[in-house]
Amino acid sequence: MSSKPLDNIFERYISAPTLFKDREVLRPTYIPERLPHREEQMEKIGSILATCLKGGTPSNIFCYGKTGTGKTAVVKYVLKHLVDKTRELKIKEPIVSYINCAIVDTNYRVLSQLCEILGEKLPLTGLPTDEVFNKFVSKLDEEERLMIIVLDEVDLLLKKSGSFTLYELTRVNTMLKRARVSLVGISNDLRFKDYLDPRVLSSLSEEEIVFPPYTASELKDILRERAELGFFEGVLEPAVINLCAALAAREHGDARRALDLLRVAGELAEREGSPKVLERHVREAKKRIEADVLSDAIRALPLQSKLVLYAIYLSSRETLDASTGEIYNTYQRLCSLLNVDTLTQRRVSDLINELDMLGMINAAVISRGRYGRTRRIRLAMPKNLLRKLLYEDYRLKELRNFEKGVL
Ligand code: ADP
Ligand code: MG
Secondary structure, X not given: OOOHHHHHHHHHHHHOOOOEOOHHHHOOOOOOOOOOXXXXXXXXXXXXXXXXXXXXXXXXXXXXXXXXXXXXXXHHHXXXXXXXXXXXXXXXXXXXXXXXXXOOOOHHHHHHHHHHHOOOOOOOOOOXXXXXXXXXXXXXXXXXXXXXXXXXXXXXXXXXXXXXXXXHHHOHHHOOOOOEEEEEEEEOXXXXXXXXXXXXXXXXXXXXEEOOOOOHXXXXXXXXXXXXXXXXXXXXXXXHHHHHHHHHHXXXXXXXXXXXXXXXXXXXXXXXXXXXXXXXXXHHHHHHHHHHHHHHHHHOOOHXXXXXXXXXXXXXXXXXXXXXXXXXXXXXXXXXXXXXXXXXXXXXXXXXXXXXHOOOEEEEEEEOHXXXXXXXXXXXXXXXXXXXXXXXXXXXXXXXXXXXXXX
């Protein structure tokens, strides 16, 4: 059986020009051979870790900066070259363990992963966390060796599971007789330092390395090198790289965003059968990426915030704007329908501010003369998209009848 419309799609796809020489190069997981504008951070981390080439224990390092400022790339890059160097010099290799706390996000799982790296299998749950830690210590101490532990996005571990692992790891060297541990902590959250126990902080950040946002011109250099590897010659309209760099610099100097813009623009151009990537493809890519980012942020909201957002969605049906009072009334009804605790109006007001900051709604204070001031709130995103995202949450699905006016 042949499907004519599909056939057409496939044919068009095959005959369209290919713009990408190597798409993988433009993905965030790719680590390039050169990292322009990060020489200073690279040298600093490199010289601290170099201690281990002469048998010393490197100081703990703490790296921080906003997302897309090259922290993960630089740390992985330096570690790879460090290991290569030990092989070249035929000296004992450090055990390098890289843990991404966005994925391995509890104390138990981090410690059991460390055990696993040392060849010690543990049950997925069941043991008390401190017992897992003791197992890790005794296994590691079987030999004289250095373990470099990278905890990437460590702020997420702390938020989700508390500071047990960090606390224990920062003082583990006092328990070890033969082995040694060096820590490299990486955080995207600049406030991380505020909520860390000062003792843990001072020991984790013996050396502190800041990753500032990239400027537009730095982003241009980064993009140019990647574009050369990723795209065929001449397929990028000259203004494309400048535009990607300018947009990402406005965001917060985020190289990941700049690369995403370039890759998605290329994909859009290719899908369209365009022989070149044009400025308008970048603008379209920006819209798509922003919608994706917003969608992910909505999916990740806690239930109470989703209910507030849902109340705003419902309240803004007839009139375009809604007042805080209306929203609170609707919110209360939703809570009772779902049998969840109702927060105070004050707290809901805070949640509304958060939603505003996340760019999901616009809240404006309006003066009503002698009646005082009120806030007018409106959605800052397409209603259909919001509706779809909210109903992805099974707890909110039940409220569909409420929307139809059945309940
Ligand atoms: P962070 O960990 O700070 O969020 P990453 O290290 O993951 O940021 O970098 C995001 C993306 O940008 C990755 O694809 C990375 O390769 C790229 N990148 C960041 N800095 C540079 C740089 N100086 N040169 C080349 N690519 C870079
Ligand atoms: Mg990172």
